[in-house]
Amino acid sequence: MALPHKESSPIFADAAAGTLRLMGYLALACALMVLDHRNGWLHRARYAASVAIEPIYRAAAWPGEAVQNLRTAFTGHRDLVNENQHLREALLLAQARLNRMNAIAEQNTRLKQLLDTRRMLGMDVQLARLIDVDLGPARNRVMIDAGAKEGVHVGQVVIDAHGVMGQIVEVLPHTSVALLITDANHSIPVVDERSGLRGIAHGSGAPDRLIVSDIPLSADVKVGDRISTSGLGGRFPAGFPVGTIAKVGPDPSGMFAQASATPAAALARSGEVLLLRDQPEQVGPPKEAPLVGPPATLAGSSNATNPPPRERAAPAGGGRPVAAQNDAVTQR
Amino acid sequence: MSKQRAQFWIFAGSIILSLLLMLMPLPQTLAPLKPYWPALVLIYWSLEAPERTGIGLAFLVGLGADLLDGALLGEQALRLAALTFIVLRFRARLRFFPMWQQALAVLVLLLNDRILLLVVRLFAGDPRPGASFWLAPFTGTIAWPFVFLLIDDVRARLRAKET
Numbered sequence: 001m002a003l004p005h006k007e008s009s010p011i012f013a014d015a016a017a018g019t020l021r022l023m024g025y026l027a028l029a030c031a032l033m034v035l036d037h038r039n040g041w042l043h044r045a046r047y048a049a050s051v052a053i054e055p056i057y058r059a060a061a062w063p064g065e066a067v068q069n070l071r072t073a074f075t076g077h078r079d080l081v082n083e084n085q086h087l088r089e090a091l092l093l094a095q096a097r098l099n100r101m102n103a104i105a106e107q108n109t110r111l112k113q114l115l116d117t118r119r120m121l122g123m124d125v126q127l128a129r130l131i132d133v134d135l136g137p138a139r140n141r142v143m144i145d146a147g148a149k150e151g152v153h154v155g156q157v158v159i160d161a162h163g164v165m166g167q168i169v170e171v172l173p174h175t176s177v178a179l180l181i182t183d184a185n186h187s188i189p190v191v192d193e194r195s196g197l198r199g200i201a202h203g204s205g206a207p208d209r210l211i212v213s214d215i216p217l218s219a220d221v222k223v224g225d226r227i228s229t230s231g232l233g234g235r236f237p238a239g240f241p242v243g244t245i246a247k248v249g250p251d252p253s254g255m256f257a258q259a260s261a262t263p264a265a266a267l268a269r270s271g272e273v274l275l276l277r278d279q280p281e282q283v284g285p286p287k288e289a290p291l292v293g294p295p296a297t298l299a300g301s302s303n304a305t306n307p308p309p310r311e312r313a314a315p316a317g318g319g320r321p322v323a324a325q326n327d328a329v330t331q332r
Numbered sequence: 333m334s335k336q337r338a339q340f341w342i343f344a345g346s347i348i349l350s351l352l353l354m355l356m357p358l359p360q361t362l363a364p365l366k367p368y369w370p371a372l373v374l375i376y377w378s379l380e381a382p383e384r385t386g387i388g389l390a391f392l393v394g395l396g397a398d399l400l401d402g403a404l405l406g407e408q409a410l411r412l413a414a415l416t417f418i419v420l421r422f423r424a425r426l427r428f429f430p431m432w433q434q435a436l437a438v439l440v441l442l443l444n445d446r447i448l449l450l451v452v453r454l455f456a457g458d459p460r461p462g463a464s465f466w467l468a469p470f471t472g473t474i475a476w477p478f479v480f481l482l483i484d485d486v487r488a489r490l491r492a493k494e495t
Contacts, residue, residue, distance in 0.1 A: 018387070018417060025391045025413040032406030037456055042398070042405040049399055056400060060355035134357045134366070135401060170402065177402060184459045205459060207360060268360050 043170055050172040057133050057143060057175060064132040124277035125159075126151070131175060140183035140207060142166075144273065147174040155235065157276040163241035163264030164188065164229060165273060180267055181242065182207055190242050191230035195220040198230050201242060201261060207268050210243050215257040221248055227261055237276065335494045342490065343384055346373050346483055351397055364464035367472035370397055370408070371415055371445060372479045375438060378419040379427050380484070390416035404456055411448050415441055431477055438476045442469035 036042045046053060128146040135141045146152050148171045158165040158178045166186065170177040179186050184205035190212065191198050197219050201210040215221055225245040231238025243261035251258035350369035358366055370393055377385045394409030401408065418441060419426065426437055446469055454460070 018420065021387050022413065022417040025387050026410060029391070029394075029406040029410035029413060032409065033404055033452065033456070036405035042402060045405060046399055046402055053400060056352065057355065060352050061357070064357050132357045133355050134363065135355075135403075139403065205462070 046170070047172055050174070054172060054175050057131055060134075061132045125274040126277055127272060128152075128275055129272055135177070140166075140180040140186075140203060140205065140267075141169070142178050142180060144168075144176050144178055144275070145174070146275065147172045147176045149173050151277075152176045152275060157236055157240075159240060159274050159276065160265045160272070162266055163243065164236060165265045165267060167235065168275070178273075180207075181263060181265075182210060182267060188236060188242060189230045189232040190227040191238075192221055192245075193226045193228055194222070195225070197221060198232065199227075199259075201227065204260070208262055209246075210261040210263055212245070212259040212261060213251060213256065215248075215259060217250070217255075217257050219257065221245060221257065221259050223248060226264075335491075338490050338494070339381075339487070342483070342486060343377060343381070346377070347393055349373075351393075351400060354397060355400060364467050365471045367468060367475045368442060368445065370394075370412065371442060372438070372472060372476060373483070374412055374416055375419050375441065375476075376480055376483050378416050379423060380487075382420055382423060385416060386420075387413045387417050404452070407449070407452050410452065411445050414448060415445055418444070431480075434480075435473050435476045439469055439473040442472045445469070 032041075126146065128144045128150075131143040131145050133143045135143065142165075144152070144158070152168060152171050154168055154171055156168040158167060164181060166178045166180040166183070168176050169179045180203070181188050181201065182203040182205070184203050186203040187200050189198070190201045197215070199212045199215055201212045204211050212221075212227065223245055227242045227245065229236040229238055229240045229242055241264040243263045245259050245261050248257060248259045250256070347370070350373040353369040354366075357363075374385065374390055374393065378390075390412040391409045394407075394412035395405070397408040397412075398405050422437075426434060429437060443466075446466060450461070450465070
């Protein structure tokens, strides 16, 4: 009779210990999640572990790339010729448009110079490629093969040939993660190009739909209107296409209208993206200019002759620092 | 190479492979159908070699998956620890189920996992996911027999080779 007793007791002991351990691990996991949610530990851990993580991303993306390469290798000659023809036409069209744009841009610079507000029209961009990795279907995020070492930083705007794609939310040494404009946690300030109505386009979570909510019922929004970034908020520069209105209807409360739009950027198809280097003009007061003038030790003695260095460096109007900033940007 | 070591490499290799498969992209339309590979592999090892696995190991695999996935540190660790605990608890019964019953049990496990994920996501402030969120457990169930037979086959071949 000793045997069954001996056999049964470890089972129960094991079960009890197992439950306790489970509780321990669950508590640990919950603690980790809360701490991560509050402090963003994951980013730091990922940055520290990037040496191990980044090769894994490349490895995971490899089969997809191989399939892509195979497809390119075996695409028929006719398809290639067709595509070539198509691209030529598109290039011609683009070139023609570009020429027109150049003329307009020149005119614009002239007018702006007349108005004495110097601004940058050229864009400083960086070309990067997408790494084809699945970061979970619920999240519309993409991985990009440029990171902190290539000068990418959080908040940079990601665009493709057709429009705004999203913004960088996380940077590793050689890769970074961008949040697409269709992510349910993403919003972008937009303006209707036809009527000038401002709004905010939220991501819907679906890869091909944006939602512009809280439009007044009487507002002038129609199907087919193009929406572009309004530049408000200071994150996205103004004037980049965001999408086209596909549907307008009352929202669930019936108090406002709600429009859904298809994104202009080829979010699901782009292989190469552009990262905008220069930030739009910042909101709020300009940054304090570096102190010029004699060092603080000497400043006290010569106070009578020189004005205090602070006042000289940052005039109250803010006009000079902006100009200085623009100079710095143009020189880059 | 000793048998123990070869077995260990299969074990480690299958887990790493499952993490890679988790990251591997699928076409947009198929993306919601992707099974939760690390869970399937962990279920297999908990059933067949419980001395190797444990809640602690599942927790570590989950942490690794979180590091790769970059969503929320601890999310998958929690899910995999809970999953492994349930499998180890009912291991004696699950092991001797016929395959279709086992697959059904896996479906229940994966659905439970999705519920846990949903709870975590909602607490983290994410919006409520669509209906396609619930598709992955079913494809996981369909994939289960293949995962089971594949790893079993590799192990059996290795054993035959050793002797």
